[in-house]
Amino acid sequence: MKILGFRDALLLISLLLLAVPACAQTGKPAGKSPVRPQAGKASPDVEAMFPHACYKGIETDKDVCLKNGRSEGPPVVELRPERATGDLDGDGAPETALLLTKNPGDPLQQTYLVVAAWRGDRITTMATALLGTQVNVQSFTISGGKIHLQGNRSASARTAMMPVTLTYSLREGKLVEEM
Numbered sequence: 001m002k003i004l005g006f007r008d009a010l011l012l013i014s015l016l017l018l019a020v021p022a023c024a025q026t027g028k029p030a031g032k033s034p035v036r037p038q039a040g041k042a043s044p045d046v047e048a049m050f051p052h053a054c055y056k057g058i059e060t061d062k063d064v065c066l067k068n069g070r071s072e073g074p075p076v077v078e079l080r081p082e083r084a085t086g087d088l089d090g091d092g093a094p095e096t097a098l099l100l101t102k103n104p105g106d107p108l109q110q111t112y113l114v115v116a117a118w119r120g121d122r123i124t125t126m127a128t129a130l131l132g133t134q135v136n137v138q139s140f141t142i143s144g145g146k147i148h149l150q151g152n153r154s155a156s157a158r159t160a161m162m163p164v165t166l167t168y169s170l171r172e173g174k175l176v177e178e179m
Contacts, residue, residue: 057128086142111135129175
């Protein structure tokens with residue numbers, strides 16, 4: 001029998017510890033544990049999930065599901081890059097306001113404001129509101145439990161872009177525009 005040197009013994013112990021499955025160390029099954037949101041913080045994987053989630057309220061009879069930020073359609077729906085995160089319903093967990101464009105590139109494209117949140121193990125749509133056609137957002141924030149948007153929008157493909165400031169609150173599962 002060969003006696004190992006100190007360095008060889010440490011190396012052997014390190015390799016054995018690395019080889020022990022995670023379940024033997026923790027008593028729980030190996031694998032990724034579910035991510036739970038913490039008050040005031042978004043789950044670390046939520047941002048990556050928005051481009052691959054399904055959203056309610058854009059189509060009346062079905063959810064619109066995105067893959068890499070775009071639905072296959074019809075209609076085609078794209079996730080825009082503008083986002084705002086904050087507590088809109090007062091529960092201490094953050095919600096995210098997103099913009100989705102239905103039929104991008106069409107003169108009558110429609111922009112929707114969607115409030116989504118990480119609930120359980122997936123993205124859930126909390127509320128959706130149509131902002132209008134041809135919407136350009138310059139500022140998009142959540143503060144004081146309200147969504148604040150500034151930008152331009154057109155009433156139709158034939159009318160000029162007009163400056164607009166919009167404020168929405170989330171009430172009883174609906175986005176309500178404040179006048």
